[in-house]
Amino acid sequence: MAVQRATNVVWHDGNVGRQERWSKIHGRGATLWFTGLSASGKSTISAALEAALIGRGQPCYRLDGDNIRHGLNRNLGFSAADRAENIRRIGEVSKLFADAGVLSLTAFISPYRADRELVRRLHDDAGLKFIEIYVDAPIAVCETRDPKGMYKRARAGLLKGFTGVDDPYEAPEKPELVLKTGELSVVQSVEVCLSFLEEQGLLLAPRNY
Amino acid sequence: MAVQRATNVVWHDGNVGRQERWSKIHGRGATLWFTGLSASGKSTISAALEAALIGRGQPCYRLDGDNIRHGLNRNLGFSAADRAENIRRIGEVSKLFADAGVLSLTAFISPYRADRELVRRLHDDAGLKFIEIYVDAPIAVCETRDPKGMYKRARAGLLKGFTGVDDPYEAPEKPELVLKTGELSVVQSVEVCLSFLEEQGLLLAPRNY
Numbered sequence: 428m429a430v431q432r433a434t435n436v437v438w439h440d441g442n443v444g445r446q447e448r449w450s451k452i453h454g455r456g457a458t459l460w461f462t463g464l465s466a467s468g469k470s471t472i473s474a475a476l477e478a479a480l481i482g483r484g485q486p487c488y489r490l491d492g493d494n495i496r497h498g499l500n501r502n503l504g505f506s507a508a509d510r511a512e513n514i515r516r517i518g519e520v521s522k523l524f525a526d527a528g529v530l531s532l533t534a535f536i537s538p539y540r541a542d543r544e545l546v547r548r549l550h551d552d553a554g555l556k557f558i559e560i561y562v563d564a565p566i567a568v569c570e571t572r573d574p575k576g577m578y579k580r581a582r583a584g585l586l587k588g589f590t591g592v593d594d595p596y597e598a599p600e601k602p603e604l605v606l607k608t609g610e611l612s613v614v615q616s617v618e619v620c621l622s623f624l625e626e627q628g629l630l631l632a633p634r635n636y
Numbered sequence: 637m638a639v640q641r642a643t644n645v646v647w648h649d650g651n652v653g654r655q656e657r658w659s660k661i662h663g664r665g666a667t668l669w670f671t672g673l674s675a676s677g678k679s680t681i682s683a684a685l686e687a688a689l690i691g692r693g694q695p696c697y698r699l700d701g702d703n704i705r706h707g708l709n710r711n712l713g714f715s716a717a718d719r720a721e722n723i724r725r726i727g728e729v730s731k732l733f734a735d736a737g738v739l740s741l742t743a744f745i746s747p748y749r750a751d752r753e754l755v756r757r758l759h760d761d762a763g764l765k766f767i768e769i770y771v772d773a774p775i776a777v778c779e780t781r782d783p784k785g786m787y788k789r790a791r792a793g794l795l796k797g798f799t800g801v802d803d804p805y806e807a808p809e810k811p812e813l814v815l816k817t818g819e820l821s822v823v824q825s826v827e828v829c830l831s832f833l834e835e836q837g838l839l840l841a842p843r844n845y
Contacts, residue, residue: 442683443690452695453662474651481652486661486695488736498758499728502721512711519708520729527697529736549707 445526445554454486454528455629458521458550459620462537462599463562464591465577466569468608469534472562472616477532479617483633487530490517495535505588511542518546525555530629538590540597556627560620561602566591568609654735654763663695663737664838667730667759668829671746671808672771673800674786675778677817678743681771681825686741688826692842695738699726704744714797720751727755734764739838747799749806765836769829770811775800777818 449455459476461469473489480487500516503509514537524531537543543559550557569591570578581589588594604623606616624630658664668685670678682698689696709725712718723746733740746752752768759766778800779787790798797803813832815825833839 443687448690451690451693453693454695478652481657481660484660484662486663486737488732490732494732494735498731499725516708516725520732522707523697523699523703523729524733524736526703527733527738528695529738 445528449528452486452528453484453631453634455530455631456525456528457556457558457627457629458518458525458531458533458546459558459560460521460537460543460546461532461534461560461562462543462602463608464564464566464569464596465536465589466572466574467562467564468606468613468616469536469562471613472606472608472620473532473534475613475617476620479621480530483631484635485530485631485633486528487532488524489532489534490521490524491534495520511539514539514542515545518549521546522549522553522555525550526553530624536590536596538594538596540600543599556629558604558623558627559599559602560604560606561599562606562608563598564608654737658737661695661737662693662840662843664739664840665734665737666765666767666836666838667727667734667740667742667755668767668769669730669746669752669755670741670743670769670771671752671811672817673773673775673778673805674745674798675781675783676771676773677815677822677825678745678771680822681815681817681829682741682743684822684826685829688830689739692840693844694840694842695736696741697733697738698741698743699730699733700743704729720748723748723751724754727758730755731758731762731764734759735762739833745799745805747803747805749809752808765838767813767832767836768808768811769813769815770808771815771817772807773817 461473463469470491477487477489495517500513503513517533517535521531521533547557573579577586577589578592580586581592590596604619606619608616621630670682672678679700686696686698704726709722712722726742726744730740730742756766782788786795786798787801789795790801799805813828815828817825830839
């Protein structure tokens with residue numbers, strides 16, 4: 428295609444490069460992968476972090492059970508193969524958001540190390556940062572919170588294969604961040620995340636229109 | 637979570653609403669679904685439109701064979717079921733981008749009406765605009781272009797199930813836009829798309845940093 432100028436339009440040959448894209452839309456792409464037990468605080472913290480980032484005007488999007496299990500992954504169940512495929516697809520979508528210049532936050536238990544490592548590799552291969560955030564609360568604390576009564580049902584044998592009860596949670600070996608949510612408040616946890624993003628050059632100055 | 641203010645952080649209770657999200661990141665979400673024969677111009681036009689939008693500072697992302705077939709949909713083949721699942725997943729991802737406030741452009745032949753209608757319904761149900769753009773070039777024109785020699789191989793019987801040769805292309809019945817690329821240049825096609833986006837309130841004023 429010939430390079431030419433029309434009203435308000437700058438024409439390019441070929442594709443837009445990643446750095447140019449990020450800079451033009453005032454975004455930075457990376458994946459913040461929250462992992463931890465049910466009721467450890469993944470959803471609460473990632474939702475609060477998302478609100479903080481959006482409040483600053485920085486593109487950001489959260490993938491969680493609500494928008495994934497009823498959409499993209501509605502045709503997956505809970506077999507071992509389907510659980511792995513669930514995480515793989517989330518990882519691929521997360522990578523696309525990151526490439527687009529949107530900070531991608533994911534909030535899934537994602538209990539298996541191998542599944543998370545696969546997602547890390549997908550990002551590495553694409554030259555994108557994968558930031559594993561271990562939301563680390565003792566299971567006793569999670570069971571006390573138990574907002575949906577899931578632990579209670581699992582302990583009663585009404586739910587099978589529940590992480591931490593009759594299915595393992597494989598804690599990250601080298602996560603980029605650990606949030607001990609038995610000790611930190613939500614506000615403190617979000618501030619830890621924001622500081623880390625700043626150190627990594629992923630936090631942009633706030634802007635207003 | 638309590639409402640409180642920390643440095644540069646505005647705390648919210650609960651989730652960020654769509655309109656607030658779009659306005660804060662200077663984005664508008666919708667899906668522009670380009671459909672048409674191989675070599676009709678889907679990729680070229682959507683890439684040029686993407687470049688124009690990014691050049692204006694508006695969040696935008698293109699899904700195409702390169703970033704989907706080798707990633708999210710790498711485990712799909714070309715059976716009837718896999719083709720339908722291919723389009724369904726693209727539709728779901730596209731919807732997530734739109735929700736995030738990113739204009740989502742997709743460039744896939746997507747030959748079957750039922751598959752495209754399913755994607756339209758997904759967007760309708762989510763209160764998001766689905767803009768079907770029929771990239772309409774006569775097959776004779778596409779065959780003359782044939783940049784990858786695919787038509788030649790299909791005519792020689794070396795490629796089976798090739799759209800337009802031995803598999804049907806079901807043209808859209810009520811597309812939001814038709815681009816007759818045998819008559820319009822790429823620049824003209826992009827301008828038609830930009831005007832349509834403007835009419836729909838989906839084109840933001842250009843900005844610079």
